[in-house]
Amino acid sequence: MNFDKYRLAFIVVTAIIMLLVASPAMSRLLVYPQTEFFSEMWLLGPNHAAEGYPYNVSNGQNYTVFLGIRNQLGYCAYYVVEIKFRNETESAPSSFGPVEDRTPSSLPSLFDVTAFVANGQDWELPISFSFDYATENGSLVVFRSLTLNNDVLNLEGYSTAWNATRSISFGDLIFELWIYNAQATVLSYNDRFVDLKFNMTS
């Protein structure tokens, strides 16, 4: 019997069986590596959707939003969210343009939220807050405190003036993302922030 005419079929069958047997090893070697490493940060409204964000804020009224972070850095990350509050004229953070131009707000942090997030995982925190403020002379909003998840944050010295052009008493609650740098052993600004802009109504 001449087997030579079956040579090609025999080689093909052998190759297929080899590929099947070697597939667990190949699945490890042929995985396309992750090329983009980044963190995501978001703020959702009270219905857990990107709508219904508080804008016209009243004194003593309670509002709820959801702050979220997703880690796509390829390692377990140590984040700190610095919560700041500013008026129209004070320093704002930036997250666009060249990396060296992205800076945090120069204002002090009112409260630091710590978040440890595993790679590929989400972290979310419901944030319930209310402002305590008074309106002086009908045009200047003077803040006393911000209650955030039952913690009272001191806002003494914070104020915002009535902007007649925009018809608004502007307030901006900022959530800046900072990340722990294990090499430098410091927290550094992660070039991103989310914020809630308000009209502080009387």
Next chain:
Amino acid sequence: MVLCVLLFSGLVVQCRAASEADAQSAVNEASQRIVTCYETVAKASNAGANVTALLQILNKAGGLLSRAELALENGDLNSSYVLALQSQQMLEGFEAQALGEQNTASHANFVSFMINVVGSLVGAVAVLGGSFAVWTQLKKRGRKVIP
């Protein structure tokens, strides 16, 4: 008498109000402890360990530390001190647990590598060798039958 003195001195230490230095020191220690624990859990995570439960503990400890820092800033030294201590206590035995998870993950990775990579590559070579042997045998038999 000695026992009474010891008990009384212990009570005094427990009950005395925390100074700013005490509170600041407790907050610094808690902060350092969290960094150390984070570095341990990051290593465990890199080794492939499931660190979800460990991160939950770390997040709780981090929350207590944040509140301790806020209390310190507001001048509530006792609350700051207590919260910082609670943060540290929450992380007792944490590093050993993280190390255990890391070792388990490293062992599982080794076994998985031996089975999936080494085992399958050896299997593929065996298939190639076996096929060659079968082909050689078949050809030999073919030659014997033809005359």
